[in-house]
Amino acid sequence: MKKATRRAEDYPLRRRESVAAILADHRDVLLVAGLGPASWDCTAAGDRDLTFPLWGAMGGAAAMGLGLALAQPQRKVLVITGDGEMMMGIGSLATVATQQPANLTIVVLDNERFEETGGQLTPTAGFADIAKIAEGCGIERTSTVRTAGELKLMISGLYKKPGPALRVIKINTENPPMVLAPKDGNELRIRFRKALLGTA
Amino acid sequence: MASTRRARATTAPPDWADEIHRRLQQWNIRQVAVVPDTGQKRLISLCAADPTWRMVTLTTEEEGIALLAGAWLGGERGVLLLQSSGVGNCFNMLAMNLTCRFPLLMIVTMRGEWNEFNPWMMPLGKAMQAMLERMGVVCVRAERPEDAGPATDAAAKMAFEGPQAVALLLTQTLVSAKRFTP
Numbered sequence: 001m002k003k004a005t006r007r008a009e010d011y012p013l014r015r016r017e018s019v020a021a022i023l024a025d026h027r028d029v030l031l032v033a034g035l036g037p038a039s040w041d042c043t044a045a046g047d048r049d050l051t052f053p054l055w056g057a058m059g060g061a062a063a064m065g066l067g068l069a070l071a072q073p074q075r076k077v078l079v080i081t082g083d084g085e086m087m088m089g090i091g092s093l094a095t096v097a098t099q100q101p102a103n104l105t106i107v108v109l110d111n112e113r114f115e116e117t118g119g120q121l122t123p124t125a126g127f128a129d130i131a132k133i134a135e136g137c138g139i140e141r142t143s144t145v146r147t148a149g150e151l152k153l154m155i156s157g158l159y160k161k162p163g164p165a166l167r168v169i170k171i172n173t174e175n176p177p178m179v180l181a182p183k184d185g186n187e188l189r190i191r192f193r194k195a196l197l198g199t200a
Numbered sequence: 201m202a203s204t205r206r207a208r209a210t211t212a213p214p215d216w217a218d219e220i221h222r223r224l225q226q227w228n229i230r231q232v233a234v235v236p237d238t239g240q241k242r243l244i245s246l247c248a249a250d251p252t253w254r255m256v257t258l259t260t261e262e263e264g265i266a267l268l269a270g271a272w273l274g275g276e277r278g279v280l281l282l283q284s285s286g287v288g289n290c291f292n293m294l295a296m297n298l299t300c301r302f303p304l305l306m307i308v309t310m311r312g313e314w315n316e317f318n319p320w321m322m323p324l325g326k327a328m329q330a331m332l333e334r335m336g337v338v339c340v341r342a343e344r345p346e347d348a349g350p351a352t353d354a355a356a357k358m359a360f361e362g363p364q365a366v367a368l369l370l371t372q373t374l375v376s377a378k379r380f381t382p
Contacts, residue, residue, distance in 0.1 A: 007382065095267075
């Protein structure tokens with residue numbers, strides 16, 4: 001029987017720094033942030049009108065990014081979400097691959113834990129490999145990033161070739177303080193559309 | 201006589217699916233999210249043949265709720281085509297629409313009501329509309345073929361001019377009950 005031996009506690013990459021580095025180099029993205037710690041990381045990097053942080057809708061981040069990417073083919077669309085959220089909507093990777101949106105990148109922050117609910121293990125702590133699942137769904141541009149050097153390369157190449165792309169960042173299990181996004185969903189919807197389209 | 205038959209065919213009233221498709225075109229729909237149902241076969245093929253529309257076939261219905269919320273953020277309108285059993289997959293995702301007031305137009309073919317042969321379809325057939333309404337989704341029922349066009353307009357207007365979440369329910373009296381013939 002296979003036995004998982006990795007220890008996410010020891011992974012070198014840190015979630016806040018990784019997300020801040022991505023967003024520092026890609027300031028113009030339309031961003032969907034998956035619920036929980038992934039959205040806190042995005043907010044910690046700076047709240048902005050063109051971020052849609054989710055407070056629920058678990059499993060929906062990638063599909064939401066797809067709808068946005070199809071509607072805005074000239075803009076770079078980024079989904080940043082956690083491994084638990086991605087696993088819940090894992091079928092949506094097949095939906096993304098079918099559409100082949102050139103402008104969509106999904107970044108999965110993978111600490112192999114349901115961090116918000118107490119650090120319970122997710123399937124990626126066992127044998128599930130989200131990059132391989134994405135590849136199997138038909139997303140050609142996939143990778144798993146484990147070191148600072150690999151992260152730097154990933155960030156510089158994020159939109160260099162047409163997507164769709166899925167990047168897994170293996171992050172350690174540290175749990176930095178919450179930095180909550182605005183919570184009023186009506187306001188989040190209106191501010192995003194005003195900033196992007198000039199109309200609510 | 202063949203000529204008489206042909207003449208009759210060309211003057212026949214349009215199918216309800218054609219009528220829904222025509223009305224949706226007028227509402228400037230761009231993304232069509234689908235988990236197929238036999239009852240919507242013609243409507244789905246009409247949508248797929250429309251070059252200005254993007255067909256997005258889903259692996260599960262709640263993806264469509266999130267997809268169309270993203271489409272709206274990007275300035276596009278969409279519609280979700282599904283069967284009543286698939287509505288059961290949507291409830292958690294629907295909370296986002298209702299909280300954020302994203303418009304949502306669902307076109308649902310009913311199972312588990314009139315003349316249903318499959319008992320597995322009955323529980324959601326009986327409960328679904330009440331569940332949607334309990335959450336705050338507006339339901340519009342079309343019972344006869346001639347209802348389909350006006351009901352589509354009514355549902356689309358409430359969805360996109362609300363904005364709010366609206367389900368257009370096409371009943372089995374309209375669609376006709378599915379049969380598995382041995």
